[in-house]
Amino acid sequence: MDFQTDRVTETSEVGEIVEAPTLSGGRLTPARQTVLQILKGTNLALTHHEIEHQAREKGVQFDRVTLYRALEWLVTKDLAHKVAAEDRVWRFSAARDGSRDQAYFHCTNCGAVYCLEVAPLQQPAVVPEGFKAHRTEIMLRGECAQPTCTRA
Numbered sequence: 001m002d003f004q005t006d007r008v009t010e011t012s013e014v015g016e017i018v019e020a021p022t023l024s025g026g027r028l029t030p031a032r033q034t035v036l037q038i039l040k041g042t043n044l045a046l047t048h049h050e051i052e053h054q055a056r057e058k059g060v061q062f063d064r065v066t067l068y069r070a071l072e073w074l075v076t077k078d079l080a081h082k083v084a085a086e087d088r089v090w091r092f093s094a095a096r097d098g099s100r101d102q103a104y105f106h107c108t109n110c111g112a113v114y115c116l117e118v119a120p121l122q123q124p125a126v127v128p129e130g131f132k133a134h135r136t137e138i139m140l141r142g143e144c145a146q147p148t149c150t151r152a
């Protein structure tokens with residue numbers, strides 16, 4: 001790790017909005033760590049809003065830009081996954097065992113998105129000759145079994 005690069009990243013953490021280049025570097029800063037802990041503490045894929053809410057309940061408050069940047073960083077480091085369900089809202093979940101594959105269950109009744117254990121994946125689709133698949137994302141749809149599940 002280039003120390004100079006790291007310092008620039010740290011500076012940008014509290015400063016102005018910086019685009020993608022600095023996201024590739026950096027460490028697990030307190031903000032990133034908090035976000036990752038929140039993601040690991042649930043089997044649901046969470047929206048920005050839900051993560052913000054949970055952080056506040058833990059007594060941690062960060063501005064939206066810091067949260068967005070922390071999430072993007074976790075995704076680029078394969079520590080978290082990002083998925084959009086039919087409502088087009090981005091949700092985030094912790095990566096399981098560093099796996100790049102992820103499976104979800106979208107409850108079409110209450111709108112919750114659950115992270116599922118990824119079964120050893122057989123090739124789920126035919127990839128054209130010469131193509132390289134890097135990750136698999138599966139979205140199952142149906143109704144969850146939560147007693148609180150009601151139509152959103």
Ligand SMILES: [Zn+2]
Nearest residue numbers: 107110144149
């Ligand atoms: Zn449900």
